[in-house]
Every structure is written in structure tokens, then in C-alpha cells.
Amino acid sequence: MGAAGSKLEKALGDQFPEGERYFGLENFGNTCYCNSVLQTLYFCVPFREQLLEYYSNNKSPADVDENLLTCLADLFSQISSQKRKTGVIAPKRFVQRLRKQNEIFRSYMHQDAHEFLNYLLNELVDILEKDAHTSKSNQESSSPSEKIDNGPNEMSVNGPQNELIVTWVHKNFQGILTNETRCLRCETVTARDETFLDLSLDIEQNSSITSCLKNFSSTETLNAEDKFFCDECCSLQEAQKRMKIKKPPHILVIHLKRFKFIEQMGRYKKLSYRVVFPHELRLSNTVEDADAEYSLFAVVVHVGSGPNHGHYVSLVKSHNHWLFFDDENVETIEESAVQTFFGAAQEYSSNTDHGYILFYERLVCS
Structure with a gap:
């Protein structure tokens, strides 16, 4: 990447962030799904x-x-410790481990970037939880004077029997949803909490992330064959159900459901709908009255007209600059160019570059 790297350094000039590294990732046949997520x-x-x-x-x-x-x-560590500011690194060891561990990613067919992200984050959580349990067991078996340091932000324990491990992956990505169901006969509200590492949103043509989030939290009536069993009434009753965000995460990952199974066709189809994702996002569908505010810092983009073929690239905001990562190639782009990845305003369009996974960081109120 000598020429391309020099071009990137020249484009940023004296604005190149101190200590930052911008490296492309080598593609091993079909690993653009992996490279795009790793960059974000x-x-x-x-x-x-x-x-x-x-x-x-x-x-x-x-x-x-x-x-x-x-x-x-x-x-x-390899990327961050490079002497050069730009270049290309081959994530060979990581890809080999991924393929060894999960047969889904062994084939050279087109893979899904969201499926990979989901698998990776959950796998990291499992490893960290096992590490924490092992450290705690070792600590309990050692003498009181031989305390083991597990490092910062690694483990939180609730009571001797009911153990809750909170890893730094949780602290970054985990939020809590609450599913509220109100019985329309006795007005009793039943709430059930569940955690999430990302939100998958249904999309519609010419919509926005804000409207998608409102639909996600819209009230649904349970009646006819879908009646709710109310514990207070001890019988099936009509009810209203809605999902709200009880605890917004520090990093909000939004997955747009661009691949939909069409029963008449018997296969998945890509939805190229135009969905506007703002640089600044205000979450209003939270349990608390106070809105949570977020800033967009990365986008995984799917390029292609169908779900079984295509390409993935990523857009990243770093030190107030937007960068375009396409496997080995890295270049700067204008902030205004991000909107070209909203999607197609009309069904039949030559534009096949669509935002697929969005990464927002929560703004800290001063």
C-alpha cells in the first residue's frame, strides 16, 4: 500500500492524528465481511x-x-504499534482461528457481517466470563493474603450464589430492553427485562432511524388467538404490549434488516430502501424521561443487489475525519458523502451501497 498510504498521509497532512494508525486489512478470498467489522x-x-x-x-x-x-x-496490538502511520496488515491468525472455531465461516461463500459481529461479541463475552470464573475459583482456593488481580472493569459479583459477570464488552455494548404487557381488563402491567448487544430494526422505504426506533417501540394489541395470560385475572385476556429501552448502552449498535425472506419467491431479497441515519441521534423510546444522545462514528456498508453475493466496506469517523475502508485500501471522504449510503429512494436504482450496521457512541452530558 505504498502509494495509497502516501496518498492518505498527504491528504491528511499535518492534520494526521498523533499516535493514530490507519491500516487496511488483507482479504483472504471472501473476508470483507470480517475486515469491515474489525475496522469499526x-x-x-x-x-x-x-x-x-x-x-x-x-x-x-x-x-x-x-x-x-x-x-x-x-x-x-499489531496495528497500534506500527512504526508507519499507514499500510496493510494481514489478519491471518484471526481469520484462521475464526474458521477453525466456526464452520459457518470456513466456506468461501458470501458471509453476513451482522452474523459475524454477533458471533464475535458473544464469543468474547464467553471467554471473558470463563476467565473471570477461573480467576475467582483460584482466588477462593488461595489463602486470603494471596489475592489475584483480575485487572480493571473485569468482574462484578452479586452474592455468593447468584453470580453476575460484567465484562468490558458488556460495559461498552450491552443495554437493557423492557417488555411491558398491560392487561386491558385489570390494567396490571407485567414487565420483563432482557439484555441486548445490538438492536435489529425493521425498515421501510424513505424512512429514518428515528422512525424505525419508534416502530420498534410501538404498542401492539394482543387479541383473538394472541391473547395474553394474565396472572391477576388467571385467564387469557386482551392486552397491549410494547418494547422500550430501559438502559441505553454506551455504544449503540443498530442493525438494519435489509435482507427479508419473501415467501412467494422462496428466498431472501435485499431491501435497498432509503433509510436516513443522522450523525446525531436522540433516543426517545427509553423508560426514563431523559433522552439519550448519540453520535455516529462507524457504518458497515453492504455493496450489491442481493443477499448471497456482494461486498462489505466500512466508514469510520476518527479524530473528526471520515475514512473509507475497503479491505486493503483506505482513503479520506467528506462527511457529506456519508449520506450517499442511506439507500435508494426508488426500488430500481443503480445505487447498491447501503448502510447495514450503524455504530453510535453515547454523548456524555457535561
């Missing part, structure tokens, strides 16, 4: 910093078995 996670700064901290605390090869977490930490 690398420029999710809190996640990157905590991953590198984990790496510095656990890089003794004799003590740590290789897994997706160690491979990802090693890759991020």
Missing part, C-alpha cells in the same frame, strides 16, 4: 483501549490458550 471495532476507541489493556495484562503465551479474544487483541 478498532475505531470504537473504548473497546480498543480495553482490549489492548487486556492484551498487555495477558500476553504471556504460557498462560493463555489461543482463542478469538487473544487473536483479536494481537491484531489490534
